[in-house]
Amino acid sequence: xxxxxxxxxxxxxxxxxxxxxxxxxxxxxxxxxxxxxxxxxxxxxxxxxxxxxxxxxxxxxxxxxxxxxxxxxxxxxxxxxxxxxxxxxxxxxxxxxxxxxxxxxxxxxxxxxxxxxxxxxxxxxxxxxxxxxxxxxxxxxxxxxxxxxxxxxxxxxxxxxxxxxxxxxxxxxxxxxxxxxxxxxxxxxxxxxxxxxxxxxxxxxxxxxxxxxxxxxxxxxxxxxxxxxxxxxxxxxxxxxxxxxxxxxxxxxxxxxxxxxxxxxxxxxx
Amino acid sequence: xxxxxxxxxxxxxxxxxxxxxxxxxxxxxxxxxxxxxxxxxxxxxxxxxxxxxxxxxxxxxxxxxxxxxxxxxxxxxxxxxxxxxxxxxxxxxxxxxxxxxxxxxxxxxxxxxxxxxxxxxxxxxxxxxxxxxxxxxxxxxxxxxxxxxxxxxxxxxxxxxxxxxxxxxxxxxxxxxxxxxxxxxxxxxxxxxxxxxxxxxxxxxxxxxxxxxxxxxxxxxxxxxxxxxxxxxxxxxxxxxxxxxxxxxxxxxxxxxxxxxx
Numbered sequence: 001x002x003x004x005x006x007x008x009x010x011x012x013x014x015x016x017x018x019x020x021x022x023x024x025x026x027x028x029x030x031x032x033x034x035x036x037x038x039x040x041x042x043x044x045x046x047x048x049x050x051x052x053x054x055x056x057x058x059x060x061x062x063x064x065x066x067x068x069x070x071x072x073x074x075x076x077x078x079x080x081x082x083x084x085x086x087x088x089x090x091x092x093x094x095x096x097x098x099x100x101x102x103x104x105x106x107x108x109x110x111x112x113x114x115x116x117x118x119x120x121x122x123x124x125x126x127x128x129x130x131x132x133x134x135x136x137x138x139x140x141x142x143x144x145x146x147x148x149x150x151x152x153x154x155x156x157x158x159x160x161x162x163x164x165x166x167x168x169x170x171x172x173x174x175x176x177x178x179x180x181x182x183x184x185x186x187x188x189x190x191x192x193x194x195x196x197x198x199x200x201x202x203x204x205x206x207x208x209x210x211x212x213x214x215x216x217x218x219x220x221x222x223x224x225x226x227x228x229x230x231x232x233x234x235x236x237x238x239x240x241x242x243x244x245x246x247x248x249x250x251x252x253x254x255x256x257x258x259x260x261x262x263x264x265x266x267x268x269x270x
Numbered sequence: 271x272x273x274x275x276x277x278x279x280x281x282x283x284x285x286x287x288x289x290x291x292x293x294x295x296x297x298x299x300x301x302x303x304x305x306x307x308x309x310x311x312x313x314x315x316x317x318x319x320x321x322x323x324x325x326x327x328x329x330x331x332x333x334x335x336x337x338x339x340x341x342x343x344x345x346x347x348x349x350x351x352x353x354x355x356x357x358x359x360x361x362x363x364x365x366x367x368x369x370x371x372x373x374x375x376x377x378x379x380x381x382x383x384x385x386x387x388x389x390x391x392x393x394x395x396x397x398x399x400x401x402x403x404x405x406x407x408x409x410x411x412x413x414x415x416x417x418x419x420x421x422x423x424x425x426x427x428x429x430x431x432x433x434x435x436x437x438x439x440x441x442x443x444x445x446x447x448x449x450x451x452x453x454x455x456x457x458x459x460x461x462x463x464x465x466x467x468x469x470x471x472x473x474x475x476x477x478x479x480x481x482x483x484x485x486x487x488x489x490x491x492x493x494x495x496x497x498x499x500x501x502x503x504x505x506x507x508x509x510x511x512x513x514x515x516x517x518x519x520x521x522x523x524x525x526x527x528x529x530x531x532x
Contacts, residue, residue, distance in 0.1 A: 178359035178425075181319055182432060183348035183376025188383050192372050196363040 094156025
């Protein structure tokens, strides 16, 4: 038996710690706990205000039991229609623009300058949160669904292009290589070697994005960019909690229906 | 028909995969390329159709110099070089027929290929090839529904429908069982003989190579260490290519297997 082996025999074995230096390990753990305690202590809570708010909260929850779909039926219908139009239009436009940008942002198929430009567009789109873009666009185009539509299209590009590009980058190289070896042109190569590999993911992501766009369209109304959010905001402002409850119920129902449909479609395209 | 002149490939990492390889392959000859992993076998065949760009040296296919062609001319020449891959490299989510027809991509325009409207002659040829390899009834199955041996036969059809003058074959049997491996090698060699195709076959299985080819080339660290008939692979030669081992077993295996076949 070698000396190196006899050192180990009969002794327990433990997985080596992630941070090797024991003092550093303890310092980080204790520091994290102290910071957490201080952080929680620094949140000021006005208990009196919370107590008063409970009543309003209770009224709100109670009104959920008696949602009022009828009093503001026209407003609700218009708001929902506007949201759906915004969702569909922005998803279609956003997806169509995302595909070429996604191709350009995949390092394994795009030349470096194209890659840089496309990644730049994605970074810009992702760094600006929807609400901020919406405020900016409302300032430019005025109140209404046009600002909302442009906001959602812009956000779709950042989301879908990035995930599509990452999917292309992780595709099976040999399948694409085999198509290239046949003497195919670049568009043929994309159509035969790349598209079949990324199609299920592209469809799944697109449906997911439709779902997100609908939910976002409900928020954008709060900053004046059209859709059901505007109706919802007005209902809250007038303390019409029963109408607000009705709107929320409709939003939840539509999101759940979309979720159900997307599940079916994603299972089909595997 | 194919000739390589001082073909050299140095990867960006500094690894020299090929060191001034000279090679001449006449019309209709089937050549096995053997050598340890990392010897440059895959790089060699990929430098011929320029899926990998050679660093220097020349590749001649007939009287055309492949190594200096522009993008369009290169695509036209790639049609003359069918390639068969390790692990088949079929596009898994396309049908068998689409995979076979993709071999015609170099001949048809984008919209025809996009709409899958291939000329009738291509469709007929695809069916003829599928029938030849015994997969006619699989035409409309998706490629990922097939077994390994079936997939490789589709890969062979895809290469042959290009109507190539040369086949580049990269480890065709690497993930197949011994019997299927032999069937695939036999099929490739029969088809080459039928059509008078030259072929370069990268292969790990020395015994299998010896059974089917007319000429063996041994590659080691990017240099040709052996070039001769299959029965020239004596233990000394294998030691030179792969390093020290008991080669008697490998060579005897061939004879025993041949007896077993008969």
